Amino acid sequence: xxxxxxxxxxxxxxxxxxxxxxxxxxxxxxxxxxxxxxxxxxxxxxxxxxxxxxxxxxxxxxxxxxxxxxxxxxxxxxxxxxxxxxxxxxxxxxxxxxxxxxxxxxxxxxxxxxxxxxxxxxxxxxxxxxxxxxxxxxxxxx
Numbered sequence: 001x002x003x004x005x006x007x008x009x010x011x012x013x014x015x016x017x018x019x020x021x022x023x024x025x026x027x028x029x030x031x032x033x034x035x036x037x038x039x040x041x042x043x044x045x046x047x048x049x050x051x052x053x054x055x056x057x058x059x060x061x062x063x064x065x066x067x068x069x070x071x072x073x074x075x076x077x078x079x080x081x082x083x084x085x086x087x088x089x090x091x092x093x094x095x096x097x098x099x100x101x102x103x104x105x106x107x108x109x110x111x112x113x114x115x116x117x118x119x120x121x122x123x124x125x126x127x128x129x130x131x132x133x134x135x136x137x138x139x140x141x142x
Contacts, residue, residue: 010107031083035137042134056086060131063087069097070119072108077115081126084133098123 034053041051041058050059066081085093098120105116128136135141 034084035133038130038134039137042138045130045134056088058086058130060129060134062130063127064130064133065090065093065125065127067093067097067125068119068122070101070105070112070115072105072112072115074107075109077105077108077111079115079119094123 037051037053038045038058041049044051045058045060048060050057050062052058064084064086066084068079068081070077070079072078082093082097101116101119101123105119106112108115
C-alpha cells in the first residue's frame with residue numbers, strides 16, 4: 001500500500017515537473033519579445049522617456065530581476081532562470097520559484113538535493129535596471 005502511494009507521488013511530481021518545463025520553454029519566447037521591445041524603444045529610453053509593455057511601464061531606471069529555480073526529472077536536474085521580471089512582480093515570482101524548487105528540484109538523482117539547496121541559497125537572483133540591460137544589448141555583454 002505504501003509502495004503504491006510513493007509511486008503515485010512520484011508520478012504526480014514528474015507530471016508537475018514536465019508542466020513546469022513547458023511553461024519555462026514558453027517564457028524564453030516572452031523574454032525574447034521583451035528584449036525586442038526594449039531594443040526597439042532604445043532611443044526613447046535614452047532621451048528620458050518610457051514605454052509600455054504588457055501593462056507595465058519601463059524606463060531606464062526600472063528594476064528587473066531573473067530568479068533561479070531547480071527542476072529535476074528523475075535522473076536529470078536542471079537549474080534555470082526565469083524570464084525577466086518587472087519590479088512590481090518580484091514578490092510573486094520569488095514565491096513561485098521557491099515552491100517550484102522545493103517541490104520539483106530535490107528528487108532527481110544524484111544532483112537533485114545538492115542543486116536544490118544551492119538554488120535556494122542563491123535565490124536572490126540577478127537584478128539589473130532596464131538601462132543596464134540596454135547597455136548589455138548594445139555592447140554584446142553577457
